Amino acid sequence: MDPVEVFLRNALAQKGVEDRATRAALKRLRPVMAQIRLLIQDSGVLRLRPDRERLIAAVTGRAAQIIAQEWGQPALAEFREALQPYLADQAQFARDMVESAGGTLSSPGAVAPSSVAATQQALVGGRPLVDQMVLGIPAQAAERLSQFIRLSTGVEPGEVLARYENAVVRKVENTIQATITSGVQATGDLYQMAVYQLEADPAWLEGKLQWTATLDSAVCPTCVGLDGKEYNLGEAGSYWDGQNKIDPHFNCRCYMVPAKWRKRGEERIVDGDDGEKALNFRRSAKVWVRDNPETAREIFGATIGSRLVGSWPDNAWGRRQLERFGPPEVISFNKALKIWQSPAPD
Numbered sequence: 130m131d132p133v134e135v136f137l138r139n140a141l142a143q144k145g146v147e148d149r150a151t152r153a154a155l156k157r158l159r160p161v162m163a164q165i166r167l168l169i170q171d172s173g174v175l176r177l178r179p180d181r182e183r184l185i186a187a188v189t190g191r192a193a194q195i196i197a198q199e200w201g202q203p204a205l206a207e208f209r210e211a212l213q214p215y216l217a218d219q220a221q222f223a224r225d226m227v228e229s230a231g232g233t234l235s236s237p238g239a240v241a242p243s244s245v246a247a248t249q250q251a252l253v254g255g256r257p258l259v260d261q262m263v264l265g266i267p268a269q270a271a272e273r274l275s276q277f278i279r280l281s282t283g284v285e286p287g288e289v290l291a292r293y294e295n296a297v298v299r300k301v302e303n304t305i306q307a308t309i310t311s312g313v314q315a316t317g318d319l320y321q322m323a324v325y326q327l328e329a330d331p332a333w334l335e336g337k338l339q340w341t342a343t344l345d346s347a348v349c350p351t352c353v354g355l356d357g358k359e360y361n362l363g364e365a366g367s368y369w370d371g372q373n374k375i376d377p378h379f380n381c382r383c384y385m386v387p388a389k390w391r392k393r394g395e396e397r398i399v400d401g402d403d404g405e406k407a408l409n410f411r412r413s414a415k416v417w418v419r420d421n422p423e424t425a426r427e428i429f430g431a432t433i434g435s436r437l438v439g440s441w442p443d444n445a446w447g448r449r450q451l452e453r454f455g456p457p458e459v460i461s462f463n464k465a466l467k468i469w470q471s472p473a474p475d
C-alpha cells in the first residue's frame with residue numbers, strides 16, 4: 130500500500146481511539162462529579178465556620194477518594210480495553226514501515242502488545258499513565274475543589290452550581306481529555322519503538338531513528354526544531370533517554386521513525402496554509418514553516434512568526450505594524466525558536 134495512505138489510516142485510527150476513549154471517560158465522570166457536588170453542599174463547607182480548614186481538607190480528601198475509586202479505576206480498565214487492539218495496530222504499523230523501507234524483520238512477532246504494561250510504562254505529563262489516571266487526576270480535582278470552595282464562600286446557592294460546572298467539572302474534563310490524548314499517543318509510540326528495537330534487523334536499522342513532528346498549526350516550535358534530528362538507540366540525547374523520546378510538552382504528537390525510512394524519500398501529510406498536502410520527508414520542517422506564513426504565525430505567535438517569514442499578516446494589525454515599523458526584521462528559524470523559548474518579560 131501507498132505509504133502516505135498507511136500513514137493517514139494510522140492517524141485516523143489514532144483519532145478514533147482518542148475520541149471513543151475520551152467520550153467514555155467523560156460519560157463516566159458526570160455522575161461522579163454530581164455526587165461530589167452534593168457532598169460539598171451537604172457538608173456545609175461552603176459556609177464560614179471555625180473548623181473550616183479542617184473540613185475543607187476532609188471534604189476534598191474524600192472527593193479525591195471517590196474520583197479515584199469510582200472514576201479512576203473503572204475508567205482505566207475501560208481505557209485499557211480500548212487500547213489493546215490499537216496497540217496491536219501500532220506494532221503492525223511499525224512492521225509495515227520497516228518492510229516498506231526495504232528493511233527486514235529479524236524477529237517478527239517478538240513484541241506482544243499489552244495495554245496493562247503500556248499504561249504502566251508510558252509517561253504522560255512526566256508520570257506513568259496509570260498513576261496519572263488513578264492518582265494524578267483525583268488529586269488535581271481535589272485541588273480545584275479546594276479553590277472552588279474558598280472562592281464560593283457566601284455566594285448565592287443558585288450561582289454555586291454554575292461555578293462548580295465551570296471551575297471544577299470543565300477543568301477536570303480538560304485534564305482527562307489531555308491525559309487520554311497523550312496516553313494514546315504515548316502508548317502507541319511505545320509499541321512502535323519496541324518493534325524497531327526488538328523486531329527489526331539491527332544491521333538495517335543501524336540503531337538510528339529520526340524525530341518526526343506532526344506538521345500543522347498546532348505543532349509547537351520546539352517540536353518543529355527537533356523534526357529530522359537523528360537519535361541512536363541506547364545513546365541518550367536531548368529529549369531522548371536512549372530508548373524512548375522524552376516529550377518536550379504535554380500532548381506532544383511527535384513520533385520516531387527509522388532514519389532509513391525517511392531517507393528513502395517517503396512522503397508525510399502536512400496541514401499548512403493550503404490545507405492538507407503530501408510533503409516529501411527530504412524537505413525540512415523548518416523550510417516548510419517558512420513556506421507557510423499563516424501557519425508559521427499560528428505556531429510562533431504573530432510577532433515572532435512574522436519575523437521568521439519576513440512579512441506582517443494581511444490584516445489590520447499587520448498593516449499597523451507595517452506603518453509603524455516597516456517590514457519585519459527577518460530572523461532565522463533557530464533565532465525564532467530561541468526567542469519563543471525564552472521566558473516572557475514581565
Ligand SMILES: [Zn+2]
Nearest residue numbers: 352381382383
Ligand atoms: Zn512534539
